[in-house]
Amino acid sequence: MVKIASYGTWGSPVAAADVAQASSSPAWVTRHACGVWWTQAKPAEGGRLALTRDDGHGAREVLGAPWNARNRVHEYGGRPYALLDTPDGARVAFTHWGDQRVYLLDPDEGDPAAISAAPDRPHGVRHADLVAGPAGTQVWCVRETVTGERPTDVRRDLVALPIDGGPARVLAASHHFMTVPKPSPDGRHAAWIGWEHPNMPWDGAELCVAEILRDGAFGPHRVLAGGPREAVCQVEWESPATLLALTDPDGWWNLHRVGIDGTAVNLAPGPWEIGGPLWQLGKRWFAALGRGRFAVLRGHRLAILDERTGTVTDVDSDFTRWSDLSGGEDGVVTACAAGPFTDWTAVRLDLSTGDLTELSAPAQGLPDPAYLPEPVARVFQSPDGREIPAYVYPPTNPDHAAPDGELPPYLVHVHGGPTGQFSPVLDLEFVYFTSRGFGVVAVDYGGSTGYGRAFREALDGQWGVVDVRDCATVAAALAAEGVADPARLAVRGGSAGGWTAAASMTTVDTYACATIMFPILDLEGWTSEGAETHDFESRYVEGLVGPLPEFRDRYRDRSPANHVDRLTGPVLLLQGLDDEICPPEQADRFVAALDGTGVPHAYLTFEGEQHGFRKAETITAAHEAELSFYGQVFGFTPPGVPVLGLRR
Structure with a gap:
């Protein structure tokens, strides 16, 4: 029997721990003569990346704990392993998070052996983007060396590492x-x-x-x-x-x-x-198939490019997003793939027969498909006539219905980057909310990729303006259509999405509250001058906001850290304490300014978390806190989660 209950209070089979358990996505799929390889996230093991291989007899973990095939070049990391055909047979070279060194492993026997030198300081030398050098006797990679105490004190070289552990050789340093x-x-x-x-x-x-x-x-x-x-x-x-x-x-x-x-x-x-x-x-977006044909990712969908006809044709598949293409002249493609009702999976697709094999184990904790919302593609119009693509995830739960006349609360999800692009795939984070009676809308605001350079550059000089306006436009349109409750709109996002969420709460009155995760809050600090972010992005805002010192006033005027007095509602901040990209100092200052203002807020920090959350316990705590936060702001008590303490 369907139970009548207010939106947000619905009982759900999806617990926050299920969201954490399902965050074990595969990545970096590579096809080689010795099998198909990928990394597999392990939230229950501190978020480490396990190296996994399918040699035709099923998937098995090649590297157990404590090995962690991850690196921190550019702080976002890069391809963490490479397959080599050495004179002694197939070998895998990989980076280990603990010391950032490169190791070599015989995939069939033995223990890893380091082939890069130990750094003088912890994580002082990092490696990424590994490939096999000529003759399989070297690993070529990008080497990043810390040269000082500032986060921008970094040098990069292209180096060759002999597989016998001999001294590294610098090949080039062109840029x-x-x-x-x-x-x-x-x-x-x-x-x-x-x-x-x-x-x-x-x-x-x-x-x-x-x-x-x-x-x-x-x-x-x-x-x-x-x-x-x-x-x-x-x-x-x-x-x-x-x-x-x-x-x-x-x-x-x-x-x-x-x-x-x-x-x-x-x-x-x-x-x-x-x-x-x-x-x-x-990262890879295409793979050669031979005879003038290529597997490509067009808008993250798998397609075939045929140079003889100059065409790009989508491949019919239930998977709506693909990544990490690896192909061959036999017409077989390996990749990661996901769909609206299917979590990320390592797959093998034979294009000649259409046979698709799922290589990685299915995610645990997935609910009955009846609880999964079907995303609806929408296009909204900005005030200046530009299109704003978005995906709407309606409240979905076969066991519940809302009272007549009640409209659901809606969460406006802001992707990061800000060059991200949303795809309509299963996201258990969204299901955690939609199965409880929330709607979610994911917005591809101006600045998103996937729509050409002109759309991407709509954000140049306009960060904190175009992104805020586009998200608010979508939220207001859903409210005007009678889809969303205009009094119960929230904005949420992490990293650059956290910036937009915070900037929204200080510049528009669209939202009742915001969840702000590992955010940028002070533009002046997030520059090479301010030295509060890493080298890779230390001059990013010069394009997004304007060059310094010419536009210093713009930096100050747009920074949410300078306008706590303008907050239009309560905020929840979630922050990893080891974040080198958006450091906790900015969130610390923001919350210190909030304390005593009377604005309800909460600030949760997590030891051992970098940019984005990887540990199961962190993911669980963050989602439970977010749900409790919305309940307190919107006036209901979500069942089954601890009550989040709010400060004023």
Whole structure:
């Protein structure tokens, strides 16, 4: 029998612990002759990344605790392992979080052995974006070295690590930021991507090629594509004389063939995004299949690009988002994939037969599909006529219905980046709320990727304005349509999404409250001058807000930290204490200014958490606190969660 109960009070089979348990997504899928490999998150084990292999006889964990195949280059990390065909057989090289060194392992026997030197200070030398060097006797990677006490005191080199543990060799240092060099099939050239401050890699990045000299050193590099306003995001060798590169000279990330002589051809021109923002070194959006065909990610959907016809055709699949493509001329693709009712899974797809095999174990704690909301794609109009894509997740619970005439509370979810892009896939974090009677709407505000450079650059100089306005426009439209209760709207987000949530509460009166997770709150501190963030993003805000010192007043005027007196409602802040990207000092100052103002608020901090939460106990506590917070603001008591204490 269906029970009549107010929105937000519905009994749900999805506990916060289930959200934590389901946060064990696979990533970094790679296909090799010795099997399909990926990393698997382990929330119950402190959030470590286990290295997993399927050699045709089922998946097994290759590295048990305490090994953690993760690194902190750029603080977001990059590809943490590579498969090598050495003279002694297949080997896997990987980075270990504990000391940030590179280790080599025989996947069939033995223990890992370090092949990079021990740093002089903890995490003082980091490695990422591993690939096999020529002849399988070296690991090539990006090496990041801490050179001082400021978070921006960092040097990067492209290095070769001999697999016998010999001294590292610097191959190149063409730019302040670089991806790993990749050797050409004949071993005569190497190619990589580089960029400089103040650009982020999606603003402008260059495709570099250098000759590999007889002694293994690199000759001078040449730039074949990219530039200050053109961003190369992935490069692979096709032949000794040609490369395949994702770049956007026409405003869209399309696949190009680039000759080492500098010639370039767009293989399938069109207003579609195949590439994406290079937040983590080693991300892949395409894989060659042979005979002029390529598996590509168009808007995160799997598609086939055929250069003979210049077309890009979606692959019919229940999975609506794919990542980490790895392919081959046999037409088999491996990847991570997810759908509206399916969590992230490592998969193998045979394109010739349509046979799809799920390689990783299904996530635990998933509810009956009847409790899963079906996301509805919507497009809203901004005041200036620009389209705002969004996905609406309605309250969904077969056991409950609301009283006649009652409208549900809605949570406006703001993605991070701010270059993120939302896809309609199963998100148990959303289900935790929708199964209790909340609606959720995820907004791709101006600045999101997936819609071309012009849409992405709508946020240039307008961070804290366009993002806030777009999210508020969507919330107001849902309220005007009678979909959402206008008195019970909340905004939530983490990182850049936390910035937008905080800026919303100090500039618009749309929301009753906000959940602000590991946020940016003070723009002046989040610069190379302020030295409160890491090197990778230390000049990011020059594009999002304006260069200093010319626009210093704008930095101060937009920073929520300077306008606590303008808060329009209660706020919940959630912060990891080991966060190097959005450090706790900003949240500490914000809450200190809030104390004694009479504005209800709560501040939860978590030991051992970096940027984003990985530990099961943290994820559980954060979701229970958020639910209790909304209940207190919206005037109901959520069943089954501890009451969050609010300060004033």
